[in-house]
Amino acid sequence: MTADRFDAVVVGGGLHGLSAALHLARVGRSVAVVERRWTGRHASGATAAGVRTLGRDIAEIPISLEAMEMWHRIEAIVGDDCGFHAHGQMRIAEREEHMPALRQREAQIRALGYGHEEIIGANELRRLVPALSPHCVGALIARHDGAADPHRTVLAFRRACEADGVVIKEDCGVEAINRQGADWLVVCGGLRLRSPVVVNAAGAWGAQLAALFGDEIALGVRASMMMVTERLAPLLAPVVSVVGRALSFKQSDQGTLVIGGGLQGSADIEHEGSTVNFVELAKGARAASDLFPAVKGVRIARCWTGIEAQTRDHLPVIGASPQAPGLFHAFGFSGHGFQLVPVVGAILADLVTQGATRRDIAAFAPQRLMQERAAA
Amino acid sequence: MSDTHTDLLIVGAGPAGMVAAVTARRHGLTVRVVDDQPAPGGQIWRAIETVAATPRLGRLGEAYRAGLDRTAAFRACGGIYEAQSQLWQIEPGFRAFVTRDGRARSFTASQVILATGAQERPVPFPGWTLPGVLTVGAAQILLKTADSIPEKPAWIAGCGPLPLLYMTQLLAAGGKIAGFLDTTPPGRLGSALRHLPQAVARLGDLAKGLSWSWALRRAGFPIIRHVTELRAEGKDKLQRLRYRTSAGSEGEVAAELLLVHEGIVPNIHPALALGCAVTWNASQQCPVPVLDGWGETTLAGVFVAGDSAGIAGAEAAEPRGRLAALRVAVKLGKLDDHAAETSAGAERGLLARALALRPFLDALYAPRAQVFAPADETLVCRCEEVTAGELRARAQQGRPGANQLKAFTRAGMGPCQGRQCAATLMQIIAATQKRPIEEVEGYRVRPPLKPVTLGELASLDMQEPAA
Numbered sequence: 038m039t040a041d042r043f044d045a046v047v048v049g050g051g052l053h054g055l056s057a058a059l060h061l062a063r064v065g066r067s068v069a070v071v072e073r074r075w076t077g078r079h080a081s082g083a084t085a086a087g088v089r090t091l092g093r094d095i096a097e098i099p100i101s102l103e104a105m106e107m108w109h110r111i112e113a114i115v116g117d118d119c120g121f122h123a124h125g126q127m128r129i130a131e132r133e134e135h136m137p138a139l140r141q142r143e144a145q146i147r148a149l150g151y152g153h154e155e156i157i158g159a160n161e162l163r164r165l166v167p168a169l170s171p172h173c174v175g176a177l178i179a180r181h182d183g184a185a186d187p188h189r190t191v192l193a194f195r196r197a198c199e200a201d202g203v204v205i206k207e208d209c210g211v212e213a214i215n216r217q218g219a220d221w222l223v224v225c226g227g228l229r230l231r232s233p234v235v236v237n238a239a240g241a242w243g244a245q246l247a248a249l250f251g252d253e254i255a256l257g258v259r260a261s262m263m264m265v266t267e268r269l270a271p272l273l274a275p276v277v278s279v280v281g282r283a284l285s286f287k288q289s290d291q292g293t294l295v296i297g298g299g300l301q302g303s304a305d306i307e308h309e310g311s312t313v314n315f316v317e318l319a320k321g322a323r324a325a326s327d328l329f330p331a332v333k334g335v336r337i338a339r340c341w342t343g344i345e346a347q348t349r350d351h352l353p354v355i356g357a358s359p360q361a362p363g364l365f366h367a368f369g370f371s372g373h374g375f376q377l378v379p380v381v382g383a384i385l386a387d388l389v390t391q392g393a394t395r396r397d398i399a400a401f402a403p404q405r406l407m408q409e410r411a412a413a
Numbered sequence: 414m415s416d417t418h419t420d421l422l423i424v425g426a427g428p429a430g431m432v433a434a435v436t437a438r439r440h441g442l443t444v445r446v447v448d449d450q451p452a453p454g455g456q457i458w459r460a461i462e463t464v465a466a467t468p469r470l471g472r473l474g475e476a477y478r479a480g481l482d483r484t485a486a487f488r489a490c491g492g493i494y495e496a497q498s499q500l501w502q503i504e505p506g507f508r509a510f511v512t513r514d515g516r517a518r519s520f521t522a523s524q525v526i527l528a529t530g531a532q533e534r535p536v537p538f539p540g541w542t543l544p545g546v547l548t549v550g551a552a553q554i555l556l557k558t559a560d561s562i563p564e565k566p567a568w569i570a571g572c573g574p575l576p577l578l579y580m581t582q583l584l585a586a587g588g589k590i591a592g593f594l595d596t597t598p599p600g601r602l603g604s605a606l607r608h609l610p611q612a613v614a615r616l617g618d619l620a621k622g623l624s625w626s627w628a629l630r631r632a633g634f635p636i637i638r639h640v641t642e643l644r645a646e647g648k649d650k651l652q653r654l655r656y657r658t659s660a661g662s663e664g665e666v667a668a669e670l671l672l673v674h675e676g677i678v679p680n681i682h683p684a685l686a687l688g689c690a691v692t693w694n695a696s697q698q699c700p701v702p703v704l705d706g707w708g709e710t711t712l713a714g715v716f717v718a719g720d721s722a723g724i725a726g727a728e729a730a731e732p733r734g735r736l737a738a739l740r741v742a743v744k745l746g747k748l749d750d751h752a753a754e755t756s757a758g759a760e761r762g763l764l765a766r767a768l769a770l771r772p773f774l775d776a777l778y779a780p781r782a783q784v785f786a787p788a789d790e791t792l793v794c795r796c797e798e799v800t801a802g803e804l805r806a807r808a809q810q811g812r813p814g815a816n817q818l819k820a821f822t823r824a825g826m827g828p829c830q831g832r833q834c835a836a837t838l839m840q841i842i843a844a845t846q847k848r849p850i851e852e853v854e855g856y857r858v859r860p861p862l863k864p865v866t867l868g869e870l871a872s873l874d875m876q877e878p879a880a
Contacts, residue, residue, distance in 0.1 A: 075817050082820055188820045207811065267828050267864065291823075296867075310688075313860055315502055315510055315873065316519070322870035333868030338828045339859040 040222060040229035043069045043204070045389060047236040048211055048223070048246055050074075051081040053367050053374060054238030055194040055203075056382025059115070061236075062201035064386055069232070070203060071225050073210035077191035079309070080240050080374070083343025085263055085285060085297045086187040087276055088376045090153050091126045091179035092142070096352060096400035098151060100380050103396070105153075105181060107379035114379060116200070117193035120186025120290055124274035127178040129162070129169070129328070135280040139177040153179050168272050170328055184276050184287055184295075187375070194378075214249045221363060234363045234389050241306060241344045243354065243368030247403075250361035254369075255349060255406045260304035260311040260342040261297060261372050262318050266335045268292035277328070284324035294332060296325050299372060302342035311342040347371045348406060355381060355401040357388055365389060366403050419443040419493065421741050422509055422522035424500055424683060427455020428480075428727040429719025429734035430528035431487035436738035440747045444492035445520060447511050449499050449863075453484045455530055455719075456550075457727045460558045469560055472585045476727070477557075501861035503687055507714065510873070512865050517873040524714045524741045527684055528734060531677040531720040534699070534780065535833045536571075537787045540645025541673070542795050549674035553579045556586060563670050566591035568654060570643055571674035573778040577625040579672070584632055591668065592635040594656055596675065598781050599639050605777035618770055637664065641783050645671055675780045679721045682832060686858040687712055693851040696775040697724055698785070699836065700855060707740035707757070708733055716741065729767035732760040785840035793841070794834040796827020804838060808845040815839060815856050828864050831856040 045061050047054045050072025058068045072078070088108050093101045112118045130136045136156075143156050157165075158175050165178075198205060209226035214235070216222075223230045239246040244256035269292055276287040278298065285298040300321050304311045318340060326333045348354065351371040358364035365388050367381055374381075380396075387394035421437050423430045426448035437444045454461040458480025464470050465481055488494075498511040503525065510519045533550045540546065549571060555561035556579070566589040569576050580590055630636065639659040645668075646653050654668045678699040681691060689710035691700040701723040708716045716737040719730035739756055742748035787793060789802030799822045807813065807821050815838055818824060824838060825831035831838075835856050843850040 075813065077820060078816075188823075192821060205811075265826075266867065312504065313502070315504070315860070315870070319517075319870050319873035322867045323874040326867050326871045333871070334866050336828065336864035336866050337861055337870060338864060339826070339830055340861065341859045 040231040041069070042220070042231040043067045044232065045234040045236060046071060046221070046223050046230050046232040047238055049238035049240055049368070050076040050205060050207065051079060051238060051240050052077070052191060052194055052378045053240075053370070053381055054236065055191070055198050056378045057236050057238055057367060057385040058203045059194060059198050059201060060382040060386035061389060062198065062203045064390055066390070068203045069230055070198065070205045071209045071211065071223065071228075071230065072205070072207050074309070075207045076195050076205065077188070080343045080345040081191055082187065083263065083341055084187045084375045085287070085295055086185045086190065086375050087126065087285065087373075088121060088123075088185055089126045089179070089182050089276070089373070090376070091177065091182055092128060092154075094352060095149065097377070098146070098149075100384070100396055100398070101376060102151070102153065104377050104380035108185075108376070109181070111379065115193040115197040117189065117196075119190040119193050121183060122274075122290075123181050123183035124276070125165070125178055125180045126182035126276040127157075127162075127165070127176040127278070129173050129176045129277055129279045131173050131279060131281070133174055136175055138280065139175070143177060153181065155180070165275060166273050166277065168329055168331055169277070170330055173328070178275075182276065185375075186290060211246065211249070234365065236385055236389070237364065237366045238368060240368055241304070241346045243346055243366065247358070247366060250358060250364050252358050252360060252364070252366075252403065253407060254354060254366075254403055256369060257347040257349070258304045258306055259345050259347040259372055260302040261345065262300045262302045262313055262321070262340060262342045263295065263297040264318065264321065264337050264340040265296075266294040266332070267338050269294070269335060272329070272331070279324060279328060282320075282324040284321055284328065286325055286328065293338065294325075294335065296321055298324070304342070304344045306344065309344070311344050313340045313342055345370065345372050350405075353377070353381075353401050354403050354406065355384060355398050356403050357392075359404050359407070417519065418521045419445040420522065420745050421445070421524050421526065421738070422447070422507065422520065423526045423528060424509075425455065425528035425530055425719065425721075426450065426453040426487065426494065426496070427528060427530050427719055428457060428483065428730035430455070430526070431483050431734070432731045433526050433528060433718060433734035433738040434492040435486050435490045436735045437741060438490040438492055440738070440742035442742060442745060442747060444490075445495065445522065446492055447495040447498045447500050447509065449497065451497050453487050453494070453496075454480050456554070458484065459554060464557065473557065473582060499863040499865070500683070501863040501865045503683060505687065505712075510861075512863070512869045515869055515872075517865060517869045519873070523745060524716070526708075526716040526718055526734070526737045526741065527721055528717075528719040528730070529680045529683055529721040531724055532680045532832065533674060534676045534678045534784070535836060536673055536675045536784055537791045537793050537801070537834075537837055538643050538645070539788060539791050540647070540651070542792055543645050543647055543651045544649070545647070545651030545669055546645050546671045546673065549576050549579050549672045550677070552672050553582070556582060560586070562586050562588040565669040567670045567672050568592055568594065568666070568668045569672050570594035570596060570640065572596045572780065573674060573676045574622060574774070575677070576674050577622065577629065580629050581625045584628075590632065590634045592637065592666065593629070594640040594643065594654070595636060595638050596640045596643070596781055597638070597778065598641075599659055601777050601779075605773050608772035608776055641781060643673075675784050676778055677720070677724055678836065679723055681721060682830075682858055682862055684710060684715070684717055684721070685855070686860060686862060687715055689715060689717075691855070694723060696772065696779070698780055706736075708737040709740060714744070725768055725771055729764055732764040732767065736760050736764075785837065786844060787837065793837045794824035794827065796829050796833070797823040797825075799824040799834075801837070801841060804841050805845050808842050812846050814854050815842060816854075818842070819856060825856050830859065
């Protein structure tokens with residue numbers, strides 16, 4: 038059987054894989070995306086879809102700000118607004134003793150020359166979120182942040198990819214990858230694809246894929262839990278998180294409350310399954326009803342967990358493989374990769390086509406986790 | 414036994430759940446039964462204990478009266494009975510979460526029997542969400558529990574024994590029937606009669622069914638046969654019905670109340686949530702759990718008994734419940750294999766007898782094809798208001814499965830979590846993609862199984878020590 042040849046094969050049909058494929062296609066490359074299940078099956082379909090610069094690791098701030106600029110013109114990029122609304126994200130202090138840490142953060146990023154995070158007091162907080170329990174004293178806010186609709190976003194990126202000629206192969210899990218001259222031969226789902234470039238956007242399975250090329254990368258897994266309620270009348274516009282509690286709280290376009298915050302269920306990488314832990318999730322329900330007493334009687338429609346890779350330093354792995362020519366990694370977003378989607382695709386297109394990017398991605402180098410693996 | 418652990422957890426206090434509890438207790442197991450109703454009996458014997466003291470008992474018939482002995486034996490068996498408890502999650506291992514009186518609690522158990530019964534087959538047709546359109550099952554529950562008779566003459570539309578039984582009960586209670594739109598396709602009796610030889614043992618039941626039909630014919634309301642298409646219309650509420658028959662005749666009648674029913678299907682939501690394998694039952698046109706001869710699912714320690722194992726009625730539910738309990742007793746070392754096999758032989762004989770009429774009934778009352786192929790304008794997912802046309806259009810793009818269609822359209826994401834739309838969606842996928850229905854995977858079921866409130870879930874955090 039002969040193999041179809043592409044300029045690049047992207048492994049993983051999540052949002053990062055689709056974004057990489059889209060950017061590559063737009064600089065004229067022929068691209069195939071191979072996905073073991075279907076686009077958005079795992080983390081991209083299970084995300085709360087927060088579009089957040091607030092509280093980012095210092096190393097991520099530059100690309101996160103660039104991504105935010107892209108989100109504000111996302112319709113021009115993918116042909117749909119992805120349900121993105123910039124009503125702000127805020128980290129709330131319930132008590133006065135929580136404020137110093139927020140003030141310190143604001144001072145730190147201002148000293149670095151950034152101004153996207155800002156302290157607000159109790160009055161402004163109440164003006165922005167009238168439904169909030171009056172005991173809260175202040176917050177750190179990023180006013181241009183917001184949230185999107187994850188399913189709409191997956192669909193938009195997918196359609197944009199297809200419009201630009203990207204071939205998307207679903208039900209197509211990678212079975213083998215071999216060197217064939219200057220190319221890689223990717224065998225998946227009965228197909229054989231040849232390409233000089235492979236982009237590893239396999240999410241929680243990123244380290245397994247990397248190992249096929251000889252890259253041994255230390256990678257953990259997380260299974261953040263989410264709950265969504267029945268629809269209710271408009272209650273709040275911004276996305277709210279709280280100091281000292283695992284809570285992220287927002288209202289979707291449909292009127293449902295979307296509650297997460299990183300509480301962990303359990304993940305089974307091998308069987309691609311994850312399980313909700315309700316004793317743990319009850320803490321999130323408690324936090325939500327403490328912060329918004331009006332929601333106690335609201336019914337939960339469904340809860341879920343998604344499987345996502347987690348690195349030791351909670352920073353993603355973005356960069357060329359140090360050993361395998363033509364292999365580029367983009368995974369390990371550790372539960373906060375959604376906002377970075379537009380920019381990471383652009384970075385990969387740079388890396389693939391120019392061998393470098395103008396953005397500072399040194400902190401995301403795969404080598405940092407490979408050394409750890411070798412030392413262990 | 415600790416406060417929160419039992420050998421066996423039984424979900425559902427209908428015919429299967431009650432006898433499973435009695436059997437397990439007889440073999441020395443500790444048992445907890447959770448049920449969302451205020452009293453035991455399930456749907457078939459709903460409210461039997463309170464109805465027993467009223468004249469309603471006579472009207473509801475002999476099969477209903479038979480429930481009295483069962484609930485009495487269940488009450489006396491020594492199991493823990495948690496009434497009015499909504500089970501909303503079972504985690505592997507097993508930990509079950511229930512809500513009662515606004516508070517959430519959890520229990521653990523070594524083995525689980527799901528005896529969660531049946532639900533009416535959802536039948537999407539234009540106008541099915543209008544006020545004034547209900548199911549026959551819902552109306553019958555009101556009749557059993559509250560002696561509630563509809564004020565307006567009721568139009569009944571559908572197929573199967575339940576509409577006949579309900580109409581008989583409704584007339585006996587003094588209710589009025591505007592007419593019956595019988596959706597049984599022509600020629601069904603002929604194909605069903607092929608199964609009659611194996612049903613001869615059940616001629617009594619057949620006679621009962623025929624007597625209902627005769628009684629209804631004598632009552633004098635219009636009976637329109639072989640209805641294929643149905644449409645409910647009205648501004649804000651039901652005002653009229655339109656129908657078409659297989660012969661092509663069309664009709665329009667004024668209506669304020671329409672009760673529909675196209676058979677019942679197993680309630681497999683809890684089994685799906687646990688990850689138990691299911692298979693397609695072609696004669697009943699629904700998924701059923703994959704079970705061994707004792708009712709154990711593909712997940713060790715989880716059993717399914719009663720109608721949730723496949724529609725077979727109360728008489729089959731009881732041997733199924735006892736078989737599951739016997740096997741649980743063996744697995745927990747309370748009964749040896751030989752003794753269990755001996756008891757099981759008798760139960761399997763009872764089960765075979767109870768099932769003898771099933772092929773006949775399944776053939777006679779198989780849902781008409783239109784039930785699975787609603788018109789494009791019809792809402793399939795009523796929670797998220799997704800139409801059949803939208804699902805068909807999406808199902809053509811890239812051969813998506815049920816879970817992708819859910820992500821694309823939001824069908825199945827609302828409070829009912831696909832209970833109302835999953836079956837129709839699977840049929841639409843199969844038809845649009847020209848795949849056998851057996852190959853179409855259903856929705857992944859996400860907890861909670863019942864809509865628990867944020868405050869109820871939060872109550873769990875106040876009760877349990879931090880992990």
